[in-house]
Amino acid sequence: MRKCRLLRMALFPLMFAATMALSGCWDIKDINHRSLPIVMGVKQTGQKYKVLLLIPEVSRSEMNIKIISESGITINAILDEINKSLESKLDLLHLKVIIFERPVAEMGLAQSIESFMRSRDIPNKTFAAISDGTLEPLFDKLGASSQGGGTQLYNFFEKNAGWSPEVVQTRIWEVYRSIDSYTRDVAIPSIKPGRTTTIESTGAAVIKNGRMVGSIDSEESLLYNLFKGIGTQGKIEVMDRATVKIVADRLTLSSTLREDQATINAQLNLKVTVLETVGDPSNVEIKQEIDEQLSSRFDTMLRAAQAKEADILGMGQFFRNKLSREELQHWRSKYYPSMKIKFKVHVIIQDEGQLKIR
Amino acid sequence: MDRSIQVIAMCLITNLGLIFFLYPADIIASLSTGHWSAVLLGFVIHIGMVSVYIKGLSKCAPKNVIDLFQSAGNVFAFLMLLPLAVYFVMMLIITVRAYAEIVTMVFLAQTPLWTIMLLFLALSTLVSLWGIESLFRTSMLIALLFFPFLIIVVILSFQNVDWHYMLPFVDRKTATFSYVFHRPFLQSLFAFVGGFLFLGFIPPYVPYQSRKIIMASLLLLPFFLISVYVPLLTFGENTASKFPFPFIMAVDTVDISWLMFDRITIFFMISLLCFVVLFLSLVMWMTLQLLKRSMHFFNAPIASVLLAATVFIVCLLVPSWSNVEQMIWWNTYLRLYAAFVIPLVTFALGVSRRRKEVIRP
Numbered sequence: 001m002r003k004c005r006l007l008r009m010a011l012f013p014l015m016f017a018a019t020m021a022l023s024g025c026w027d028i029k030d031i032n033h034r035s036l037p038i039v040m041g042v043k044q045t046g047q048k049y050k051v052l053l054l055i056p057e058v059s060r061s062e063m064n065i066k067i068i069s070e071s072g073i074t075i076n077a078i079l080d081e082i083n084k085s086l087e088s089k090l091d092l093l094h095l096k097v098i099i100f101e102r103p104v105a106e107m108g109l110a111q112s113i114e115s116f117m118r119s120r121d122i123p124n125k126t127f128a129a130i131s132d133g134t135l136e137p138l139f140d141k142l143g144a145s146s147q148g149g150g151t152q153l154y155n156f157f158e159k160n161a162g163w164s165p166e167v168v169q170t171r172i173w174e175v176y177r178s179i180d181s182y183t184r185d186v187a188i189p190s191i192k193p194g195r196t197t198t199i200e201s202t203g204a205a206v207i208k209n210g211r212m213v214g215s216i217d218s219e220e221s222l223l224y225n226l227f228k229g230i231g232t233q234g235k236i237e238v239m240d241r242a243t244v245k246i247v248a249d250r251l252t253l254s255s256t257l258r259e260d261q262a263t264i265n266a267q268l269n270l271k272v273t274v275l276e277t278v279g280d281p282s283n284v285e286i287k288q289e290i291d292e293q294l295s296s297r298f299d300t301m302l303r304a305a306q307a308k309e310a311d312i313l314g315m316g317q318f319f320r321n322k323l324s325r326e327e328l329q330h331w332r333s334k335y336y337p338s339m340k341i342k343f344k345v346h347v348i349i350q351d352e353g354q355l356k357i358r
Numbered sequence: 359m360d361r362s363i364q365v366i367a368m369c370l371i372t373n374l375g376l377i378f379f380l381y382p383a384d385i386i387a388s389l390s391t392g393h394w395s396a397v398l399l400g401f402v403i404h405i406g407m408v409s410v411y412i413k414g415l416s417k418c419a420p421k422n423v424i425d426l427f428q429s430a431g432n433v434f435a436f437l438m439l440l441p442l443a444v445y446f447v448m449m450l451i452i453t454v455r456a457y458a459e460i461v462t463m464v465f466l467a468q469t470p471l472w473t474i475m476l477l478f479l480a481l482s483t484l485v486s487l488w489g490i491e492s493l494f495r496t497s498m499l500i501a502l503l504f505f506p507f508l509i510i511v512v513i514l515s516f517q518n519v520d521w522h523y524m525l526p527f528v529d530r531k532t533a534t535f536s537y538v539f540h541r542p543f544l545q546s547l548f549a550f551v552g553g554f555l556f557l558g559f560i561p562p563y564v565p566y567q568s569r570k571i572i573m574a575s576l577l578l579l580p581f582f583l584i585s586v587y588v589p590l591l592t593f594g595e596n597t598a599s600k601f602p603f604p605f606i607m608a609v610d611t612v613d614i615s616w617l618m619f620d621r622i623t624i625f626f627m628i629s630l631l632c633f634v635v636l637f638l639s640l641v642m643w644m645t646l647q648l649l650k651r652s653m654h655f656f657n658a659p660i661a662s663v664l665l666a667a668t669v670f671i672v673c674l675l676v677p678s679w680s681n682v683e684q685m686i687w688w689n690t691y692l693r694l695y696a697a698f699v700i701p702l703v704t705f706a707l708g709v710s711r712r713r714k715e716v717i718r719p
Contacts, residue, residue, distance in 0.1 A: 007659040008487065015480045094620070120467050123621065125613045160615045173593070173611050180596035320525035325391055328526075 034091040035066075038150045039142065041135040042075065042112060043101035049112075051078040052139050053090075056150040065143045065150045075112055076119075092119070096154040097127045098172065099138070102205070102212070105130050105188070110179050110210035117176050124173040127157045130205045130212070132192040141193040152198050157189070165225055165235040165246075166218040168204040179210040182328045183316025187216060187224050208310040208332075216312075220301040223294075226251060226268070227313040236275065239289045243276040247350055255318040262339040264315055268294070271350045274357065283357060287347040298343050306337050315339060364494040365557070365566040366574040367501040372640060373553035373578050374508065375633030378626075379460055380686070382585045382604045384546035390595055392532030396543055397582050399535070403697070404550040408557070408575055411701035412568040415558055417708030420565065423558035423700070424651050426707050439648055442555075442700060445692040446645040447669070449552060450638060452689065454478050455673045456682050457634050464606055464627055475673050482638035483666040486646065487659060490563045493639060500636055504629035511626040512584055515605075517612045519591035544690050549582075551697040552637065558704060559644050602679075642666070 041052035050071040057064045068086070072078040083090040098116065100109060116122045131138050142153060155161035157169055168189040178186040187204035194200035203217040204224065216224065226232050226249060235246045248271040256263045274286065281289070305312055309332045316331040323331065385396050418426055427435035458474040466474065485493055530536075537543050557571065589604030592611060601607045609623045619625070646662055676682060 007663070008484075011480070011484055011487075015484060120463065124607065124610050158615065171611070171613075173607075177593050177597045180600075181594050182596065184594070314520075317520065317522035320522050321527070323526070325526055325529060 029089045029091075033088045035086055035088045036091050036094045038095065039097045039099065039139075039153050040092075040095055041099045041101070041131070041139060042104055043135050044104045044107060045071070048073060049075055049078060049104075051075055051082070052135055053082065054139060054142055054150050054153075067139050067143050075115055092121045093123070095122055095126050096151070097129055097157065099129045099131050099135065099153075099191070100188075101131050101135050102133075102190075105205055105207065105212035108211045109175060109207065113172060113175050113179065113210065116172050122172070124176070125171045127154070128170050128172055128175050128188050129153075129157070130188050130190040132190050132202050138191070138193045138199075141198055145198050153191075156191075156199050156201075165230070165232040166222045167201050168221045168224055169230065170204075175207065175210070178207060183311060183320065183331050184314040185209075185310045185312045187221065187312050188212075189221070190215065206305065206308060206310045206312055208308065213308045213310050214304060216301055216304070219297055223298055223301060224312060237272070237290060237293065239286075239293055241278050241281040241289060242274060242286045244272040244274050244286065244290065244349075247271045247273055253318055255315075255322065257319060257322040257335075260335065262315075262319060262335045264318060264339065264341040266341060266343045268343070268345045269348070270345060271348045273350050274352045277357065281357075283349055286349065286357075290347045291345040294345050295343050298341075302341060306339065309333060309337055311336050315341075360567060361494060361564045362566040362570045364498055365560070365564060365571060368494055368497040368556070368636075368640070369553060369571060369574060370577065371497055371501060371633045372556070372637040373549065374581060375630055375637045376549040376552050377578075377581055377585045378605045378630060379603055380456065381546055381549040381582070382589055383602055384542045384548075385586045386590065386595065386599050386604060388537045388540060388542035388546065389532060390529070391526050392528045393586050393590060394583065395528075395532045395535070396537060396546070397586055399538070400543075400546060400550055401579055401582055403547070404554070405572065405575055407697055407701045408554045409572055410705045411554065412557060412571060414701065414705030414708035415561065416568050417705075417712045420562035422561045423704060424647060426704060426711070428651070429711065430707055436652055438700075438703060439652070441692055441695050443645060443648040443652075445689070445696045446641050446648070447665075448685070448689045448692060450641055450645070450665075450669045451672050451676075452682065452685050453552075453634065453638060453641075454669060455676050456686075457631065458673070459679055459682065460603065460606075461627070461631065464603070465624060472674060475670060478635060478638060479666045479670050481635050482642055483662050485636070485639035486643040487662055490560060490643060493636070493643060494560075494564050497636055500632050504632055507625045507629045511609060511622050511629075512581070514612050514614065514622060515584070515588045515609050517614075518608070519588060520594075521591060523591045523594050524587070541687060544694075545686055547690075547693055547697060548686060551693050552641075555696060555700065556640050556644060558700075559647055 035055045037053040037055045039054040041054075043050045043052075048071050050069060052067060052069040055066045055068060057066055068082055070078045070082045072081055079090060079092075100112075104112070116126070117124055142150065145152065157163055157167065159169070163169065168187050170186055170188045174186055175188065178184055185206065185208045188207055189204045190202045191199050192202055201218055203215055204221045205212045206214040206216060222232055222235055232246050232249050237244050237246065250269040252267045252269075254265045256265075270290065272290065277286075302313070311332055316328065316336065319331065319335065320328065323335075385393055388396050415421075415423070415426075421429075424435065424439065427438055454475050458471050458478065461474050462469060462471060485496060554575075557566075560566070585605050589598045589601070589608040592598075592608045593601075593604070598604045606623060606627075609626055610621065612622055614622065642662060642665060645665060649661055649665075676685070
């Protein structure tokens with residue numbers, strides 16, 4: 001027993017030492033010796049990539065923003081190069097947004113998205129975005145308005161900050177999922193530097209198997225969000241005779257498959273409040289106007305997507321119970337282009353604002 | 359005194375520690391649709407073997423497995439239990455090495471492997487030295503501390519699921535069970551076998567009621583299903599099959615803006631690592647019991663330090679993750695032996711002993 005106690009006494013300091021060493025402090029770099037980029041931009045010139053990083057530098061008195069750029073063969077080579085020349089350690093753990101320049105998306109994102117997913121430090125819930133113009137003006141704009149400490153772009157997408165229902169939110173893992181998926185494509189929000197605001201939303205890019213094949217505008221992005229199940233509350237619909245605000249939405253879908261003809265019945269229930277009327281429309285007229293506007297917008301969007309064989313609404317998901325796995329492989333090419341959708345909008349005018357409608 | 363609660367806690371802890379890392383990848387690799395069938399099959403095997411094992415033990419209570427096997431002859435016991443001891447040692451090596459690798463992959467990217475392995479081994483050696491009663495008391499403490507975190511993370515992990523990925527529900531491979539004798543499924547049994555053999559070693563030190571244990575084992579089924587289905591429903595089969603640790607990936611996608619911590623994965627990892635350390639100490643204690651019985655010159659502290667040192671050295675010799683996977687595969691025969699032969703022999707011995715006692719009371 002004494003021996004046992006002796007051993008315990010010997011083991012305890014050893015353990016204590018090991019715990020000290022392992023409390024996460026191995027090769028620790030303090031926070032003031034790290035550069036924590038918030039936004040990463042990726043562009044392609046010829047065979048080479050160029051990476052821009054937006055790094056906020058906080059000192060006691062003020063907040064500065066540093067923009068670093070470097071070019072090289074692969075993104076990781078560039079990051080390594082930047083790390084080499086930086087006086088502090090580059091730490092991508094808090095990267096919030098990755099912006100691809102439009103040509104990169106058109107060439108194909110698969111390679112870079114895969115390397116982001118593989119990396120240990122880039123979180124897979126980082127937002128993806130596409131820049132409509134070149135990246136430099138956008139970064140200059142972001143850097144110049146240093147009030148938010150470089151977080152404007154993140155806040156722009158963040159649901160509890162500046163996000164609005166016509167802005168698409170897409171994270172890296174969603175893009176990665178769509179690359180191999182049989183039945184689901186993805187839209188990545190596109191942005192450009194705003195005229196008076198820092199950023200302006202220009203809709204979204206349609207990504208099929210990691211490659212940009214088209215684009216949708218902001219109004220269509222709203223429908224995309226609707227199908228994705230992200231609330232559209234707060235969106236304002238402007239029509240000829242009235243302007244309404246969406247207060248609640250509910251979408252129910254059912255699918256049928258008869259002789260290789262896929263059909264979707266979609267019923268959208270909207271609750272709106274009236275903000276403005278032009279002339280003297282009745283409730284019924286307002287409802288009808290909303291229905292027509294949304295249905296026609298939806299039809300154009302779907303037709304464009306079907307022509308590109310890009311299933312951004314994830315309609316294929318609703319046929320997973322009707323098709324086998326082998327058939328699902330051909331969903332995009334065989335069933336989706338000829339898919340019919342019956343889109344019905346049922347509008348409830350919850351209230352008419354502070355004024356009565358005739 | 360009935361210590362069923364402690365045994366139940368230990369049972370849950372050891373299994374949970376093993377479920378969430380390697381198991382989902384194996385199940386996802388073994389099938390392309392209808393993963394529920396593989397999970398359920400594994401689970402039925404698990405429950406079946408646990409019941410057989412416990413039944414056999416209860417026939418000859420309060421003896422433990424070693425006593426029981428020795429009552430049938432020393433040579434017999436030695437031959438039967440030797441593979442089990444080898445299996446335990448292999449399991450120690452694999453678990454320590456694999457989990458150290460997982461830790462560096464998920465959050466301690468800078469830390470060298472040997473320190474993590476040393477920490478695991480030092481902690482578990484210490485806990486196992488304190489004896490089985492304190493081991494079980496620790497299990498209660500750890501369960502109380504970490505179950506809430508675990509449950510919260512498991513609930514939150516459903517944030518990004520799309521239930522349509524559940525379908526197609528069945529295909530030919532699922533219906534015919536043709537996946538059973540292939541490598542991924544056999545490897546997935548790793549998660550089941552590790553967690554129940556201790557039930558035979560703890561009597562008479564820690565008494566328990568067999569019925570309660572089997573009921574509690576049923577609680578594990580949702581966790582087995584969740585560990586496989588959350589990544590599948592989040593990513594879809596095509597993408598989920600690309601990850602070495604699908605569940606961790608799925609938890610990584612969870613985004614909660616009101617939580618001040620960015621990654622809930624860390625909570626999850628820390629709680630599971632505590633479970634794993636406890637599991638390691640339990641396995642270490644069992645191995646020592648086996649060693650002590652067969653070779654009397656071993657006394658506890660020296661033997662356990664020697665065992666830990668051996669495991670540590672072997673772990674250092676394993677260079678890469680693919681070697682770890684290879685070792686898990688090599689261990690399959692021993693695992694099948696531990697999963698099927700030991701419970702069945704226990705049952706047979708238990709029944710025959712009972713009969714003898716009935717004949718000459």
